[in-house]
Amino acid sequence: MRSLTTEYHSGKEGLAVISRVLRVAPRKLVWQVARRYIAGPTLVDAVATIRSLNDVGFTTAVSYLGEHATTLTDCDQALHMYQEVLELIRTLRLRASLSVKPSQLGLKLHYHAFLDRAGALLAQAESLGTFVRWDMEDASCTHCTLEAYRALQRRYPNTGVVLQASLRRSLEDARRLSATPANVRVCKGAYREPADIAHHRREAIRQGYVQILRILLRAGCFVGIATHDAVLISAAKRLIEMYRVPPTQYEFEVLLGVRPERAQRLLADGHPVLVYVPFGQQWFEYSTRRFDENPQLLWTIARATLLGR
Ligand SMILES: Cc1cc2nc3c(=O)[nH]c(=O)nc-3n(C[C@H](O)[C@H](O)[C@H](O)COP(=O)(O)OP(=O)(O)OC[C@H]3O[C@@H](n4cnc5c(N)ncnc54)[C@H](O)[C@@H]3O)c2cc1C
Numbered sequence: 001m002r003s004l005t006t007e008y009h010s011g012k013e014g015l016a017v018i019s020r021v022l023r024v025a026p027r028k029l030v031w032q033v034a035r036r037y038i039a040g041p042t043l044v045d046a047v048a049t050i051r052s053l054n055d056v057g058f059t060t061a062v063s064y065l066g067e068h069a070t071t072l073t074d075c076d077q078a079l080h081m082y083q084e085v086l087e088l089i090r091t092l093r094l095r096a097s098l099s100v101k102p103s104q105l106g107l108k109l110h111y112h113a114f115l116d117r118a119g120a121l122l123a124q125a126e127s128l129g130t131f132v133r134w135d136m137e138d139a140s141c142t143h144c145t146l147e148a149y150r151a152l153q154r155r156y157p158n159t160g161v162v163l164q165a166s167l168r169r170s171l172e173d174a175r176r177l178s179a180t181p182a183n184v185r186v187c188k189g190a191y192r193e194p195a196d197i198a199h200h201r202r203e204a205i206r207q208g209y210v211q212i213l214r215i216l217l218r219a220g221c222f223v224g225i226a227t228h229d230a231v232l233i234s235a236a237k238r239l240i241e242m243y244r245v246p247p248t249q250y251e252f253e254v255l256l257g258v259r260p261e262r263a264q265r266l267l268a269d270g271h272p273v274l275v276y277v278p279f280g281q282q283w284f285e286y287s288t289r290r291f292d293e294n295p296q297l298l299w300t301i302a303r304a305t306l307l308g309r
Helices: 010-022 027-034 043-055 072-091 111-127 139-155 170-177 202-218 230-242 260-268 283-293 297-307
Strands: 059-064 096-100 132-134 159-164 183-187 222-226 250-255 273-279
Touching: 027 283, 043 059, 043 072, 043 273, 059 072, 072 096, 072 111, 096 111, 096 273, 111 132, 111 139, 132 139, 139 159, 139 170, 159 170, 159 222, 170 202, 183 202, 202 222, 202 230, 222 230, 230 250, 230 260, 250 260, 260 273, 273 283
Parallel strands: 059 096, 059 273, 096 132, 132 159, 159 183, 183 222, 222 250, 250 273
Antiparallel strands: none
16 A cells, blocks of 8 residues: 555655565665664564663664464464563563554454454553553554454553544544543554545645644643654644643654654653664565655665665
8 A cells, every 4th residue: 555655745756666666676775774764673673772762761662563464373473472572671671662553463354353362462561561552554444443442441551542644534533532541642644545534635634633632632641742744743842832741641753763863852852752663574565665655765775776885
C-alpha cells in the first residue's frame, strides 16, 4: 500500500518510482541508508540503540518488524520475541516500552486468538511495570483495534492505542476515547486510504490532528504526540501550555533517525521525548516504506554508490 506522505511530495513522483525500483536493489545498498532508521536485525542491536538513547534522556518504544501474520505459528513467534524483549527491559533496566502491530499477533486472522496473545503480553508487561501500545494499521483494522483496546484496557491499564488524523472517523473516536482516561498516540496516518474515509490534503490532516490533540489533552488523557512536522509540534506546544498539561500526561514521539535535530531540541526544552526503535530481520520491507515516505533518501543512496561512501 502506498504511503499517504508520498502524496505530499507530489512533485517527486519520479523519485517514488525509483523507490519502487529499489525494492529489487541489492540489500547491502539499501542497508547503507536503512541503518539510520533501524536498530538492526537482532535484539542485541535493539538493546544497544535503546541504551544509547536512554543515556541522553530519550525513552523508547521497541517494535519488532513484521506484520500481517499469516498463521498462528507466526503470531506465537512474534509473541515470544516480544516476551524476550520484556525480559531484557527488566533485566537491563531499560527505559523502554513496546509498540506492537496487532496484525502481528493475529488481529486479521482471528479476533479472539489476538485477544489471548495480547492479554498474555500485557499481563507480563504489567508484572514488570512496562507499557504496550497497539500501533494502528490500515483502515480495515481500525474498528477491531479500537474494540480490542477497550476490552484489554478494562483489565490492563498499561496499554494504549493510536489515532490517525487522516481518517475522518478519528475525531469521533477521540471523543469516545476521551470519556475514559485513555492513553493515545496521535499520528497523521501512514496508509493511503480512499477519500470517502480519509483526508488527503495536508492542511485538512493538520487541522484534524490539532482537533484530536485538543479533545484528548483537555480530557486529561495521556497523549503521545507522534510527528516530525514543525507546524504540528508548535501547535502541540501551544496546547500543552494553554491547558497546563504536566509532563506526566504527554510525550513527543519520533521515529528513529527521522529529523533527529527536532527531537533533540524538544528534549533540551524539557519535553519528554520517546523514540520508536524498530528492529528485526524484516528491515528491508520496513525501509522501502520509509523511502516511499521520503524519496529524497534515494539521492543519499545514489551519492553513496557513486562516491563510494
Ligand atoms: C512514533 C511514531 C509512531 C507512529 N505510529 C504510527 C501508527 O501506529 N500508525 C500509522 O499509520 N502511522 C504511524 N506513524 C507514522 C505517521 O502516521 C506518519 O506517516 C509519519 O510520522 C509522517 O508524518 P509527520 O507527522 O512526521 O509529518 P510529515 O510532514 O510527513 O514529515 C515531517 C518531516 O519529517 C520527515 N519524515 C517524516 N516521516 C518520515 C519517514 N518515515 N522517513 C523519513 N523522513 C520522514 C519528512 O521528510 C518531513 O520533512 C508513526 C509516527 C511516529 C513518529
